[in-house]
Amino acid sequence: MSKVSVPFSPAEKGWILYDWANSGFSLIVVTAVLPLWLNSVGQNINMSTTQTTSLWSYTNSLSTLVVAFCSPILGSLADFRGWKKPAWMWSTIIGAITTILLAMVPSNGFWMLLFLFFIANIGFSVANIYYDSFLTDIAVPQRMPTVSSWGFALGYLGGVIPFVLFYLIRGLMSTHQSIMFAFILSGLWWIIFSIPMLLAVHQSHSIPVPSHPIKQVLKRLFNTMKHLSKYPKIIGFLAAYFFYIDGVNTIITEASLFAVSIGIQMNQLLTILLFVQLIAFPSSIIFGRLTKYFTERFMILTGIIIYSFICLMSLFITKAWQFWLMALLIGSAQGGIQALSRSYFGKIIPKKYSGEFFGFYNIFGKFSAVLGPLVFGNVAVITGSVQTGSGSLLIFFVIGGWLFIKYA
Numbered sequence: 001m002s003k004v005s006v007p008f009s010p011a012e013k014g015w016i017l018y019d020w021a022n023s024g025f026s027l028i029v030v031t032a033v034l035p036l037w038l039n040s041v042g043q044n045i046n047m048s049t050t051q052t053t054s055l056w057s058y059t060n061s062l063s064t065l066v067v068a069f070c071s072p073i074l075g076s077l078a079d080f081r082g083w084k085k086p087a088w089m090w091s092t093i094i095g096a097i098t099t100i101l102l103a104m105v106p107s108n109g110f111w112m113l114l115f116l117f118f119i120a121n122i123g124f125s126v127a128n129i130y131y132d133s134f135l136t137d138i139a140v141p142q143r144m145p146t147v148s149s150w151g152f153a154l155g156y157l158g159g160v161i162p163f164v165l166f167y168l169i170r171g172l173m174s175t176h177q178s179i180m181f182a183f184i185l186s187g188l189w190w191i192i193f194s195i196p197m198l199l200a201v202h203q204s205h206s207i208p209v210p211s212h213p214i215k216q217v218l219k220r221l222f223n224t225m226k227h228l229s230k231y232p233k234i235i236g237f238l239a240a241y242f243f244y245i246d247g248v249n250t251i252i253t254e255a256s257l258f259a260v261s262i263g264i265q266m267n268q269l270l271t272i273l274l275f276v277q278l279i280a281f282p283s284s285i286i287f288g289r290l291t292k293y294f295t296e297r298f299m300i301l302t303g304i305i306i307y308s309f310i311c312l313m314s315l316f317i318t319k320a321w322q323f324w325l326m327a328l329l330i331g332s333a334q335g336g337i338q339a340l341s342r343s344y345f346g347k348i349i350p351k352k353y354s355g356e357f358f359g360f361y362n363i364f365g366k367f368s369a370v371l372g373p374l375v376f377g378n379v380a381v382i383t384g385s386v387q388t389g390s391g392s393l394l395i396f397f398v399i400g401g402w403l404f405i406k407y408a
Helices: 010-044 049-077 084-104 110-133 141-172 175-192 195-200 213-226 232-261 266-290 296-314 320-348 351-383 386-391 394-407
Strands: none
Touching (some): 010 049, 010 084, 010 110, 010 175, 010 195, 049 110, 049 351, 084 110, 084 175, 084 195, 110 351, 141 175, 141 266, 141 320, 232 266, 232 351, 232 386, 232 394, 266 296, 266 320, 296 320, 296 394, 320 351, 351 386, 351 394
């Protein structure tokens, strides 16, 4: 069978670049800058680190819950002819503009920072529902693994480049000026690199717009829930995805705590974070290319096996070099398992209802972020060992892998 590579179409290129566009928000705003800046601003109004950290967590959780509950309705509305692209565009504009507005908040504006982040994070998450669902519009099924993998790959690189730019320039400015620069850079990066998708990507699968769209959407969602037995493969996949992606996300979010517990300093931890991003870039592409020789199911299971090994390995990690090795394994599988999960789901859903079904996909991804940290934290507290807490996440990959093999 021929393995000739086919160049990306303009629509595929535009779609892929959106992952590059919004990744600055994920890495710079959500991960690296805003949490630390909020802590500093909180201290200016006599708030403790515990208070600022808890309020940051609550805001993150609340914005996630809002999107999770609304995503099936928002996704279903986008299935109407001509609605998906405007919905994506306005979500992107809201997210990017509120990100830039973070730079205008004074150094005592704690509550305004939280409010703007709340809106920006909702814009970011809702835009991603539409972005994911556009995969069925711009790529035929056999192209989806490659296109989705390149999206994740460029997303990692698109987060690293503005972050490194911020890191190099911040020494030339005051702390407040460097924070303002980070927010403006993230917002402008998001807007500028969204333009190719705006120009080249169009909705090709849709249903006619009814006279009462909201009523029709609610009726359609009710019927989908009522007749879920018609979609056993979709149900099986979502159940498996809920568990294994919970393990993936928990390892990502708890890695810093794990590193600190074995004595890794902040500067080295930042270097490791960039290392994971750089490893994830080519690894995501490799995962996608391997689907030309192996099935997507095989490659997703490969990712689950790698993460299972990471959990077992974490039980014995006590030194920095061992954590570097774990970071290498995380980077090698992180983007691949996420990208192929997205493309596999895109293949098994009805194309004209892609918005609706990616709304459900979003729900399972969002709510899966709750159980893993709960298990990790409780096991770590009970045993007094962060390593044991990390090792306990193996159960998510065992259950997820079994459900995937049997039902997806």
